[in-house]
Amino acid sequence: MDVIIPASQGILAYPISRKTGIQLGYAELEKLPDGEKYVRIPENVDGKQVYIVNSFAHIPDELIIETLFLIDTFKELGAKKVIGIFPYFPYSRLMRRFIRGEAAKLKSVAKLFKVAGLDKMYVVDFHQRDFDEIFDFEVVDITAMHLLAGYAKKNFQLESPFVVGADEVAEYWAEIVARELNSEYALMRKIRIDAENVVVDSVPKEVVNKDVVIVDDIISTGGTVVQAIKALKAAGARRIYAACTHPALSNEALKMIYHAGIDGIVGTDTVLSPISYVSVADLISESILSS
């Protein structure tokens, strides 16, 4: 018998439980006055396969610790397998050390999950393509791009669509959206100055008079999309839209994007936000049912 447990940011456990028929379970999770986490699993998980749902946005470190406690406790209580459903996985943008002495954060998180006893995880639009090098357990990466494209088709005014990937990493996603929209795609070139500032130094010339959909996996500070909007407007694009899987939207990101003149924007519910119009619950459920 399988059981699915919503952790602090695990609201997707409810629709996934309904769709898959996996029994919904419960874990007591509390933040203590001194900032520590309290975790208790009241039910019997001996011999069961346990799914933990948590999306690590906004407070990744706290959620990672909570998840490690859950994995470790489930294993100690005799769970046969522990499987993570982690729609938004943090620290994924830095795969390896670029500057001497800097922490290889993704690698460290991967090791911690392995040591705690995680057997497998489901993620959605993971930032890196070659994650097999990093994780020492099975990873199922699901893309939500065709759902985002479906939303764009219905809700954006796309008379003459053109897809622009926010940078070179976005090619995989831009290609999927372009195929669904029956359009061409091209990539911008982006130079990151620091966490909040980027320079877009090359815009595809095909955007003139086109309705452009900017495609990215994550919108965090909004710096990338804001600079993209400015560059696309200057290059003669007609309407400008944005679609992302993970609307992490820190600080004033959304306000800045609207001020820059976006005509429409959509994200999924891997991170709950005011633009999470598309749900990945069915996608994840189907992936679980087919594996």
Ligand code: R5P
């Ligand atoms: C980076 O390579 C990612 O794909 C996104 O482009 C990036 O995370 C966006 O971040 P921000 O919104 O802070 O510019």
